[in-house]
Amino acid sequence: MSARPRNLAGVITFEQVSKRYPDGTLAVDGLSLEIPDGATTVLVGPSGCGKTTSLRMINRMIDPSHGRILIDGKDITSEPAPLLRRGIGYVIQNAGLFPNRTVLGNIATVPLLVGMSKRAARARASELLERVGLAPELGKRYPAQLSGGQQQRVGVARALAADPPILLMDEPFSAVDPVVRTELQDELLRLQHELGKTVVFVTHDIDEAVKLGDRLAIMAVGGRLAQFGTPAEVLEAPADDFVAAFVGRDRGYRALSFASADALPVHPEPTVKLGEPLRGNGWLLVVDDTDAPRGWVNADEHPAGQPVRQQDLRLGGTLLAPGGSVRTALDAALSSPSGRGVAVDAAGKVRGTLRPGDVFGAAERAATSGSTEAYYDEKQLTATEHAELTAAEQGADRLSKDGR
């Protein structure tokens, strides 16, 4: 399968859809929404807002009480539910893999259901195993032999196996630990970049929603759609008090995720290799043999000339990789004991460090204008200002040292 731009199929339209459960609960109330094709739309909201119900109505796991749902203009009730479902990828929390089948057997489920030959289905399954970043030898294992993160990758592969234009994901990453969750989110972004599916993703985590969504549908308790828009729109201009409260007091900080940090100046940073004797003073950045950052060491507290050991390190925090946001840059600066945030290249090697002054400036600009590029283009033009900026940085450096 080659990478292709967009599927250009799978527009999902909710027309005045309501769902009232037999116990009287109104889960979804008059939802009208057009979910665009080839993009990720995140249904996000607190518990009981009807986001999962809305998702499950798309593949008829739940039938609406009122209204109708169309896919590419066709009413979803116009074909039998099992046939509809075979054309829609479905990923759930805890993956729901079939414990009695191997990983490949799980992934081949839908291809076999739609009548593909066993051999072709297995070939397709192997291909997808690789696509979601799993080693081929895992294919012969059973779900119980996989970690939670691996299971969820298999869940995604299984959903994609018949190449459906639509992928429904119901809180798929909420049961794994934060490190694995971040990995899975990055993997989904990569996959989505390659495949361009219509992804409908349900989560209660606004950070996850902002990270993954091209569009957010914020839902309020009682099944009401409170706001529908891009993450930037939602964070910058919440439609009402509910949305403002839901996206939270950190929303200014979150909005920094949309500002690129690529234009931030990276200053050279002297490094010490782990295991080598220490020279210099103040906070020094320690790297390993591949130049990847390992942590910081305070030369003032370390006997001069002694080799740096692992236990001497203050472990560094966030690293800024190419393509990172101002939010990451700010976090890199704030989580570094020296106050200098570490920037790395795509291979994880140290490029240098960010000065707090630059980062704070970028954050300020991002908050007021939404763009940092212009700021730095401008800055680089005037040597005086550059000198001023450097002075400010040094001041900030001193501050961060004194304040430790």
Next chain:
Amino acid sequence: MNVFSGVWDWLTDGAHWTGESGIPTRVLEHLEYTALTLLAAIIIAVPLGAWIGHIGRGAGIVGMLANSLRALPSFGVLILLTVWALDRAWGTGGLLAATVVTLLILAIPPILTNTYAGVRAVDPAVRDAARGMGMSPMTQLLRVELPNALPLIMAGIRSAYLQVVATAVIAPYISLGGLGTYVYYGLSQQDYPQMTAGAVLIALLAIAGDLLLAGIARLIVSPGLQIPRRRAWYRRRPNVSPAAATTAAVEPASTDLDSEPNDPDTAGDDRRAAAR
């Protein structure tokens, strides 16, 4: 001591191992009743239990009915059915049917309740995924629910086998054969070595059959469902020895005997344990 040596003498007497009332013939007869009963019980109880488990309703009524059947005295049922069969003049076939039906009453409840429980015990997420992938209800039942319920179903069949093989001893009361004949005639002739030998043979048959069924279960249950016990054993290791876990995290191919060196899964567990 006397009884034991008497039983031993009886069992080792070559005359008891040949002919129409010899041990091999009786064992085969006993197995015939047991196998017929188990087969009929599986044919009745597995689909019924699977269906109830799949739709998730009716379990209360069926469970209650099955369990109250269990309370019927087998001997009484056997006599009742025999009288009825004789009345209809069905001959030996009728007697066999009476025996099998009597034993069925014991065999159905464990298989039925275990099948139901096994199907119900399938993880709701797995069930949800099966439906969401576009499986028809029948495919869900045959491809997902039953295979995953198989360990419990097999346990039910083993339990039913033990009950049936022990209770088939009643067959000679209506002039059928089986190992019960030794018990029956031993008792009436006060030949206690013969009676005890019959009981011992039944016990041996019970154990042998149970082992055989356990072996069959190992073969037909998906390996994916036979893993958890092994994993539980592995999982405890990193907690027992955190140092070993750290070593494994740095070097998955460690020679640490507690973890399988080439098992990335175990290494992954260790890594996760170490990360915690």
